Amino acid sequence: MKFRVLKWLLLLTLTLSVWCGASAAFSAEVEMKVTAIYASRENKIIDDRLKDLADTLAKRFGYTSYKVEAEQIHTRRFGQKADVALPGMRPLTLQPRGKEPSGQIRINLQIPDLLMTDLLFKSGHHILIGGPLYKKGVLILLIRATEK
């Protein structure tokens, strides 16, 4: 009887192993969230979603108003490109390239005629790109990459 129980346990183990292995093998997807923020000194309105970050930005850059203009989430496998439409700007292209030995996710970013770079993300962390002129202030892009 004990051997029967052991057999069932081992069968369960094998099933779980295959499941875990398969899920790990097909999990090479990256979710990229891009939040476009309009920063200005027009007023002192701060978007509720940015309260934590606004304090930091206000100290560093001196803007008083922060408004979320657009928010997009794209999920791509390594090698696939995602075109992100930005308000008042040239399109932004993000392409996950792979994982670094350090565990960071390498994403190539291109904004035509403005910027081209590789961003290395620790999964779930942010990189901020700011400065492009927009309306009466600047546009700030808050980008987060999360491995799925």
Added chain:
Amino acid sequence: MAARFTKKQYVDHLFRLHDGEFSEEDREQARALLESDPRFEEDAYLLEAMGDSLRREIEDVSDTISFPNFSASVMQRLEEADNKEKSLLQRLFALPVMKPAFSFGLVFLVATCAYIGLRSTTETNPVAEKSACAVENLQARNSEAEVFEIEGKGEQITVIWIHEKSLKTN
């Protein structure tokens, strides 16, 4: 469910119930039969079921019991057990490759769980590592770019700040 017996206990118990109906030689033959047949080793439950069944038979026909009857009854039960079609799962478990496969599965599961656990531990603690992100191969066009870090809530945020030279977007 019947009580579990070892083969020796079973034979002794069986003959104790019918003391005097078997000769010592019959006992030895019966014990030898049970102990020599490997099929009894395979399934303790089968042995128990047979014990119950045989005991009932012997009790029913106790006036005519003899070793040949007993032996024939045992052999008949064994034949029935052998002829009973095994399920697909039983046949699967009987494959010789299953034991190493299960062992491999166990090792693989432990390794996978350890890997996933370790990965999720490092990923759910953003404060653990200061410089979580980095910038490489930076090429700014029509602008100058500056890279620095600011202290966000619970994490250092890497910043690329673009100082546009001539392109005003709006």
